[in-house]
Amino acid sequence: MTGRLLAIGLALVFAASYAAAQVGADKRRSGYQDMGEALQKMQDDDTANPGMLFVQLGGQLWNRAVGAADKSCADCHGAAAVSMKGVAARYPAIPGGSDRPVDLEGRINLCRTEQQKADRLPPENRDLLALTVYVAHQSRDLQIAPPYDPRLDAFRQEGAEIYRRRQGQLNLSCAICHDDNAGKKLAGIVIPEAHPTGYPIYRLEWQALGSLKRRLRNCLVGIRAEAWPLDAPEYVALELYLMQRARGLKLETPAVRP
Amino acid sequence: MSNILVNAPKTARRGAVIEIKALIMHPMETGFRPGPNGRIIPRNIIERFTATWNGAEIFAMDMSPAIAANPFVSFFAEAKESGTVVLRWTGDEGFVAEQRVDIAVE
Numbered sequence: 001m002t003g004r005l006l007a008i009g010l011a012l013v014f015a016a017s018y019a020a021a022q023v024g025a026d027k028r029r030s031g032y033q034d035m036g037e038a039l040q041k042m043q044d045d046d047t048a049n050p051g052m053l054f055v056q057l058g059g060q061l062w063n064r065a066v067g068a069a070d071k072s073c074a075d076c077h078g079a080a081a082v083s084m085k086g087v088a089a090r091y092p093a094i095p096g097g098s099d100r101p102v103d104l105e106g107r108i109n110l111c112r113t114e115q116q117k118a119d120r121l122p123p124e125n126r127d128l129l130a131l132t133v134y135v136a137h138q139s140r141d142l143q144i145a146p147p148y149d150p151r152l153d154a155f156r157q158e159g160a161e162i163y164r165r166r167q168g169q170l171n172l173s174c175a176i177c178h179d180d181n182a183g184k185k186l187a188g189i190v191i192p193e194a195h196p197t198g199y200p201i202y203r204l205e206w207q208a209l210g211s212l213k214r215r216l217r218n219c220l221v222g223i224r225a226e227a228w229p230l231d232a233p234e235y236v237a238l239e240l241y242l243m244q245r246a247r248g249l250k251l252e253t254p255a256v257r258p
Numbered sequence: 259m260s261n262i263l264v265n266a267p268k269t270a271r272r273g274a275v276i277e278i279k280a281l282i283m284h285p286m287e288t289g290f291r292p293g294p295n296g297r298i299i300p301r302n303i304i305e306r307f308t309a310t311w312n313g314a315e316i317f318a319m320d321m322s323p324a325i326a327a328n329p330f331v332s333f334f335a336e337a338k339e340s341g342t343v344v345l346r347w348t349g350d351e352g353f354v355a356e357q358r359v360d361i362a363v364e
Contacts, residue, residue: 045265046263047263047264047265047279047281048263048265048279048281048330050281050283050328050330052263052281053261053262053263053281053282053283053328054261054283056261056263057261057283060261204326207286207326207327207328208327
């Protein structure tokens with residue numbers, strides 16, 4: 001009898017500690033946690049975070065009618081605080097009538113060409129970034145939640161392969177720095193875990209807002225690989241994988257990074 | 259139209275020293291960088307920032323090409339009387355931006 005009670009007791013203790021270990025198991029870190037205190041405060045203060053200037057601009061563009069259809073984003077989507085909440089947390093996604101995933105910038109350009117009958121905005125265009133950051137800002141503090149969509153599996157798989165593929169003259173893969181050596185230092189700077197938690201980001205080095213694509217190109221140049229063309233599907237595949245990898249982390253858009 | 263973010267208290271005690279923080283969107287192009295075509299991109303900076311409280315100047319600064327894009331300015335002022343603080347940025351290519359902030363002094 002006592003033996004049985006003891007066994008049950010031990011089982012309970014084990015179950016409790018296992019559960020505790022599972023809760024504590026998430027040791028993933030956003031780049032935010034690896035920044036200095038000054039930069040964290042800059043990001044947290046909405047009147048000191050330069051990214052908020054672009055959120056403000058994005059809000060103005062949201063309500064501005066453009067294109068041959070003379071429609072604004074608000075004409076279809078209404079208030080972004082309602083209609084765009086959570087959107088950035090689940091992108092990239094496959095738009096209706098297509099079989100390829102697009103990122104948020106791609107989705108905005110689709111709306112421009114199909115609904116507004118306007119020209120596509122070029123990559124890293126200020127207005128495109130402002131609209132993207134305005135939309136993504138509506139998901140701030142929400143957890144990254146990539147949707148279950150079997151059509152995305154192949155693209156996520158491709159992204160995972162790119163992430164682990166050695167490339168460039170330095171013969172490095174993303175994983176070598178951001179999985180195997182994350183938290184260590186490279187030229188005095190902490191190597192982050194590469195979770196896309198705050199894109200588009202305001203990077204002080206750029207003195208501007210920039211997309212995840214720009215950041216990825218930065219890394220590719222860093223390992224002396226040839227960067228893919230700006231419209232290459234590799235970026236979206238990689239973003240799909242990174243978002244999957246960062247599932248559950250909170251969005252910070254607009255993030256500030258050194 | 260300029261994009262500006264200002265952080266200033268709406269109310270202040272008489273005689274208190276308050277901090278006013280202002281951020282403005284501006285490229286602050288130095289005039290030393292070559293563009294993609296190899297030609298120097300002409301200088302385009304904010305040259306001067308001023309702040310007045312009910313018309314009287316309380317803060318002013320000259321800016322230089324070495325100041326980063328989207329400059330952030332923070333300064334202190336003594337709250338003497340209720341009124342309007344006018345922040346004004348002027349610069350190259352006829353750049354003028356203004357932001358008014360009302361502060362009630364009790």
